[in-house]
Amino acid sequence: MYVKSVLRLAYRKLYWTSRYMPTSLRHRIGAFYRARTETPASRKAPETIFVNALNTKPLRPEVILYESFHGSSMNCSPRAMFDALLADPDQRDLEHVWCLTKTGEAPESLQDHPNVSFVKSGSTGYAEQLATAGTIVSNSTLPTWYIRRSGQSYVNTWHGVPLKKMFKHEDALRPTVHRNSQRNFLQASHIVLQNDFTADALLDAADVAEATAGRLLCTGAPRVDATLNTDREALRRELGLTDGQKLIFIAPTWRGELGKTAQKAPMLEALLTALNALPDQDYAVFVQMHNFAKTKLPNARTLPRDMSTNRFLAAVDVLISDYSSIMFDYMATGRQLILYVYDRAEYEELRGLNAPLETLPAQLCMRPKEVIDAILSNHPADALPQFTAARDKFFPLEDGQATTRALAALTDVPPRQRLRPRIAFFGGGWKNNGITSSLLNLLNALQAYDLDIYVLTEGQPLEKSDELRTNLRHAGARTRLLHRAGAMPRTPAENSQLERFYAGNGFADPEHEAAVMALFQREARRLVGDMDFDAAVDFSGYARYWSLLIAMLTAKRHTIYQHNDMCSEAEKRFDVLNGVFATYKWYDSVASVSDETRRVNADSLAPLYATPQAAVTVRNVIRPDRIRQLAAEPLPDHFNLPQDKHIFVMAGRLSPEKAQDRAIRALGQLRASGTDAALVLMGTGPLEDHLKSEARACGVEDLVIFAGHVSNPFPVIARGSCFLLSSDYEGQPMVLLEALTLGKPVIATDIPGARSVLGDAHGHLVPPSAEGVATGMRHFMSGKIVATDFDAEKYCDMALQDFFDKVLDFTPNLLPEATS
Numbered sequence: 001m002y003v004k005s006v007l008r009l010a011y012r013k014l015y016w017t018s019r020y021m022p023t024s025l026r027h028r029i030g031a032f033y034r035a036r037t038e039t040p041a042s043r044k045a046p047e048t049i050f051v052n053a054l055n056t057k058p059l060r061p062e063v064i065l066y067e068s069f070h071g072s073s074m075n076c077s078p079r080a081m082f083d084a085l086l087a088d089p090d091q092r093d094l095e096h097v098w099c100l101t102k103t104g105e106a107p108e109s110l111q112d113h114p115n116v117s118f119v120k121s122g123s124t125g126y127a128e129q130l131a132t133a134g135t136i137v138s139n140s141t142l143p144t145w146y147i148r149r150s151g152q153s154y155v156n157t158w159h160g161v162p163l164k165k166m167f168k169h170e171d172a173l174r175p176t177v178h179r180n181s182q183r184n185f186l187q188a189s190h191i192v193l194q195n196d197f198t199a200d201a202l203l204d205a206a207d208v209a210e211a212t213a214g215r216l217l218c219t220g221a222p223r224v225d226a227t228l229n230t231d232r233e234a235l236r237r238e239l240g241l242t243d244g245q246k247l248i249f250i251a252p253t254w255r256g257e258l259g260k261t262a263q264k265a266p267m268l269e270a271l272l273t274a275l276n277a278l279p280d281q282d283y284a285v286f287v288q289m290h291n292f293a294k295t296k297l298p299n300a301r302t303l304p305r306d307m308s309t310n311r312f313l314a315a316v317d318v319l320i321s322d323y324s325s326i327m328f329d330y331m332a333t334g335r336q337l338i339l340y341v342y343d344r345a346e347y348e349e350l351r352g353l354n355a356p357l358e359t360l361p362a363q364l365c366m367r368p369k370e371v372i373d374a375i376l377s378n379h380p381a382d383a384l385p386q387f388t389a390a391r392d393k394f395f396p397l398e399d400g401q402a403t404t405r406a407l408a409a410l411t412d413v414p415p416r417q418r419l420r421p422r423i424a425f426f427g428g429g430w431k432n433n434g435i436t437s438s439l440l441n442l443l444n445a446l447q448a449y450d451l452d453i454y455v456l457t458e459g460q461p462l463e464k465s466d467e468l469r470t471n472l473r474h475a476g477a478r479t480r481l482l483h484r485a486g487a488m489p490r491t492p493a494e495n496s497q498l499e500r501f502y503a504g505n506g507f508a509d510p511e512h513e514a515a516v517m518a519l520f521q522r523e524a525r526r527l528v529g530d531m532d533f534d535a536a537v538d539f540s541g542y543a544r545y546w547s548l549l550i551a552m553l554t555a556k557r558h559t560i561y562q563h564n565d566m567c568s569e570a571e572k573r574f575d576v577l578n579g580v581f582a583t584y585k586w587y588d589s590v591a592s593v594s595d596e597t598r599r600v601n602a603d604s605l606a607p608l609y610a611t612p613q614a615a616v617t618v619r620n621v622i623r624p625d626r627i628r629q630l631a632a633e634p635l636p637d638h639f640n641l642p643q644d645k646h647i648f649v650m651a652g653r654l655s656p657e658k659a660q661d662r663a664i665r666a667l668g669q670l671r672a673s674g675t676d677a678a679l680v681l682m683g684t685g686p687l688e689d690h691l692k693s694e695a696r697a698c699g700v701e702d703l704v705i706f707a708g709h710v711s712n713p714f715p716v717i718a719r720g721s722c723f724l725l726s727s728d729y730e731g732q733p734m735v736l737l738e739a740l741t742l743g744k745p746v747i748a749t750d751i752p753g754a755r756s757v758l759g760d761a762h763g764h765l766v767p768p769s770a771e772g773v774a775t776g777m778r779h780f781m782s783g784k785i786v787a788t789d790f791d792a793e794k795y796c797d798m799a800l801q802d803f804f805d806k807v808l809d810f811t812p813n814l815l816p817e818a819t820s
Contacts, residue, residue, distance in 0.1 A: 046127035053131035061134035071121030077157035080222035144486025160325025165352035179483035186529035207480035214417035220402030230314035274368035334382030428540035459484035593732035594756030624792035631714035649720035654685030666774035668698030
């Protein structure tokens with residue numbers, strides 16, 4: 001994992017930031033990076049075996065593959081369903097395969113059963129079973145490379161009622177932590193959950209409630225049948241309990257994070273020490289400690305190896321837990337429940353809870369002595385006032401028949417339900433730039449409409465900085481984020497075809513094109529299952545992988561955006577864009593953000609479009625109310641603007657196409673003629689040091705304020721004298737629209753993007769040279785350039801209608817709350 005991280009960092013720095021690296025060397029670096037971080041290590045890698053089997057081996061309807069907790073046990077609902085099917089004489093022809101991390105620890109009673117076999121988790125045999133088994137039953141997640149094939153059933157039962165916050169709500173620093181859980185729900189043909197509360201807490205938190213609605217079955221938990229149907233007295237004898245001896249079971253929640261475990265539990269050890277003082281003849285203490293260090297205290301035993309947790313619960317008299325979902329399985333017994341929540345304040349702050357602890361039929365304890373006192377009080381859960389409401393909410397279906405209901409529901413794969421139009425976006429890397437700003441504006445404008453909005457993201461890379469996480473949080477409350485999980489699985493032969501595309505930035509022949517298309521059609525199914533969309537939109541238009549993937553999503557219409565003069569971008573910055581251009585043929589609309597930009601792009605790229613009519617203009621949306629609101633805020637801390645001179649404000653990445661050096665040289669010309677003005681540059685980028693050197697060389701370093709990244713630039717724009725844009729090329733400069741919304745005078749270089757915004761009615765266009773910019777500055781300072789009236793709300797309505805007419809091909813309905 002460390003090597004991959006280092007390679008990823010080096011690759012991005014070398015591959016994306018160097019303007020002068022030879023193309024051939026760039027391709028070789030890219031191929032080396034992908035080979036070390038994504039390509040299967042050998043033909044025997046599980047994902048390679050899986051893909052080969054997917055391509056070449058038939059589905060085996062008679063085989064059911066079971067997996068519980070990633071193969072760590074034969075437990076939970078998969079075990080309950082297995083036991084029922086194995087005992088059913090009408091199902092004697094089924095072949096049952098269990099995935100286990102240690103196949104040698106399979107129950108002896110099953111090891112020689114003719115209809116039961118075992119496969120090692122992560123092995124090549126496991127990969128082949130995933131590809132060919134007619135039915136898969138899992139209570140957690142399958143590998144990131146698993147793809148449900150046509151005709152296959154994948155039943156996800158999950159493993160409990162979530163009291164603690166899950167998925168997108170559980171860790172603000174890791175907003176994509178649930179990406180494979182999310183992906184698994186989308187792959188599943190059936191999602192069997194305990195109740196509506198569980199469905200809401202899981203599927204909403206994974207942003208897939210709408211997408212999985214037709215696949216959801218609330219049947220109760222099959223695993224709880226073992227708790228309710230087991231002969232309690234016979235089980236107590238099996239466990240060696242004497243008459244009158246109470247069984248105390250300690251089962252705290254899993255702690256830590258995926259891939260990392262919390263090894264120390266002093267407060268739990270203190271509890272065990274206190275329980276150890278209870279008389280042996282009256283109490284038997286069992287523990288299930290998950291990832292904590294195993295206790296060596298003499299009065300604490302672990303569960304028998306072959307006994308499921310839920311069957312064991314049938315014998316329990318007192319359950320001591322904390323935030324674990326096991327409490328909800330146990331509640332159906334009505335027996336005594338104690339929650340030892342010594343870290344409640346800290347845990348609720350870090351994870352949050354889906355229900356207040358006070359609403360549960362349990363005794364809450366903070367110290368070991370309180371637990372002992374609660375045990376001695378002998379208050380069963382069903383005698384507490386919260387029991388009836390808790391039963392209706394958390395275990396209304398637990399009657400011992402959940403397995404029967406679940407198996408009866410597993411017939412054909414149900415169709416997905418669609419209540420409203422559905423749109424998929426890819427929006428880029430979520431950095432602070434014009435594309436991200438435009439995307440956020442559009443997403444927030446769409447919140448008022450009756451649409452299901454999905455945005456596909458890169459996944460884990462978005463967790464690397466506050467900048468990216470913050471932008472994700474601003475996507476809109478009704479926007480659902482689908483995060484990429486894992487790398488594209490592919491065989492060595494398929495990888496060669498993909499690398500051939502990347503190296504040549506295009507397709508060598510129709511056979512090569514068909515191979516890459518098939519690869520990305522499969523990749524689209526891996527990420528979103530069999531979802532379909534009314535519109536699929538590559539809002540970025542800069543990434544070959546994503547341009548291919550969005551084009552292969554099942555959708556009525558496909559649109560790719562052009563935010564700039566794309567040929568200039570390809571020539572000066574990103575030659576990988578030539579690979580993006582090769583995907584244009586699959587898009588119904590190629591949307592430039594201004595008429596001028598559309599004409600410039602069509603002049604050179606129109607032969608690559610599906611039809612000449614594919615070239616359309618879809619202007620970017622702005623948010624006038626928010627712009628004005630943010631502009632009213634105070635200036636950023638330690639931000640002092642001069643009071644004795646005109647202030648020209650610029651905002652944008654410090655990169656070659658923005659040509660801020662042109663404005664600095666213009667400022668030098670003004671000083672040379674005896675006139676001073678201040679220049680504020682907001683933004684960061686690769687040319688920052690160069691621009692500072694330019695300011696020194698021009699003798700104006702005292703007049704140029706390098707403000708760096710400013711999270712809210714609008715107070716600076718509002719308090720400046722004039723907004724200035726000196727770029728060589730732009731698509732549709734959002735910042736000009738924002739400056740006009742704030743009623744500021746505007747000077748911009750006469751390039752297509754700026755011309756499309758300002759036209760003849762707003763602002764002042766100057767030649768793209770230092771002399772031209774200097775002339776514009778002088779004209780403003782002499783009063784020849786003034787602010788103009790700009791109807792931002794009217795512009796925004798027209799831009800949004802562009803999107804409806806040319807991207808969606810329909811106008812969605814406003815939500816009732818938006819019309820009131």
